Amino acid sequence: MEERLQKILSQAGIASRREAERMITDGRVAVNGKPVIELGAKADSSRDAITVDGKPVTVDEKRVYILLNKPVGYVTTLKDPEGRPIVTELLKGLGVRVFPVGRLDYNTEGLLLLTNDGEWANRLAHPRHEVDKEYLVRVRGTVAREQITRLEQGIELEDGKAAPARVSVTKQSDNNTWVSITIHEGRYRQVRRMCEAVSLSVVRLRRVRYGALSMGDLKIGAYRHLTSGEVAALSDGKIGARGGAPRRRGPSAPPRKG
Template sequence: MADVEGVRLQKVLANAGVASRRVAEQLIVDGRVRVNGSVVVELGSRIDPESDLVDVDGVAVQLDQSKRYVMLNKPTGVVSSMRDERGRPDLRRFTRDWPERLYNVGRLDAETSGLLLLTNDGSLAHVLAHPSFGVTKVYIAKVDGRVAPQTIARLTKGLDLEDGPIAADKARLLDAGAEHSLVELTLHSGRNRIVRRMMAKVGHPVVELVRRQFGPLHLGTLPAGKARELTKVERGALLTLSRSAPQPDGEDPAGDQETE
């Protein structure tokens, strides 16, 4: 943290849209602002917005305004790539409204729809896409057949797949019909097509699959094929999550194996 050079902390907070400079000063005096993990209560404190990490009430503040965070409801039939070598529909059409070069954090199978995060924040993408971090994801699967309560219990107790055991963090039966059932699965695994393989293992192949949640982000009412920038609250939650993780190294942020 800079002491003589740099920018006054209350000005940084105001520029980031946290509050007016006067309110920001009160936040500092009240001990609600931390810089690099340490509470700062001196109004004359200066920081380097390019290197220092700031949070208010434990929620990370985005200081670098060049970083863009976009939520996409990826439709089926689109591959999770910015340029597909085989000429299939890719993600480029959804990034034309932003001048920054955005790329996807993780992947969804072409036939899986739902929440996909696009960003130009390489360090955040690297952390969130890394298999060792295990971001929580929530899926809703439409599957063949009537799913019994005992099957839901199996999903959380654990299954043996060809690449090792797996258990859902949570599983919930939303609807059980004669031909199809709706199952909600919460997982932190990034293994390839894991939801489809789990449901096939218990005898209920997936007919349709949508990812409704990625970490603190919820798809909400965003229509399929539409993208929007994250709100300030969503950005804060996402940055807080990424800063809590140990920094992994050595892998491409969009190159993890997570497809559903």
């Protein structure tokens, strides 16, 4: 059956659909030896020879869904021009190529989903699901009520106003404060930029919950496979989507000292 090339590349775990579109328009994709640059082009993965940068594309029927506790110091792209470590290098023994669902920046740690199911990843990224993402943020000094209120009301950023966040202080001292911030958007460095907009200096940032999924006792740098129930619930928008099923709170205490 013929399908759009970007969908085939996404299903094959080569890249997200958006990244696959860029590969096509950059002339990196060929079908039966002929380069294809039109986004509307279709192919049959069971019949046509599809390549990216000259390498054959194989659609693996086995779908894999991973929850990783990402350390600081890894990028969530599949390639890095600066040669920095890539999160997929942590998935030793997996045996299947996967890509991240969304991103965590280089200096952010915590819960990251990875998969080779492009359709599933696209459904999670769709704005209508509004899946909650909770972060624990350590900032310098104390946090004023006014700063919390501004975050809760929605902060104006350079790329538009951020949706209202759920914010609470979990621990506070004279030197540092731990703040829980829950958002449902996924903009670039959003939590850091929100904090900067209210003059909060971020020392450490860790995602601890995605919908109702939390890491539990998963060690930094370790991963586990999602259960079929977790995959289905996230796919149907029932795990932590606003207006969906009740959410189980993720951990509210700060992570380990450091």
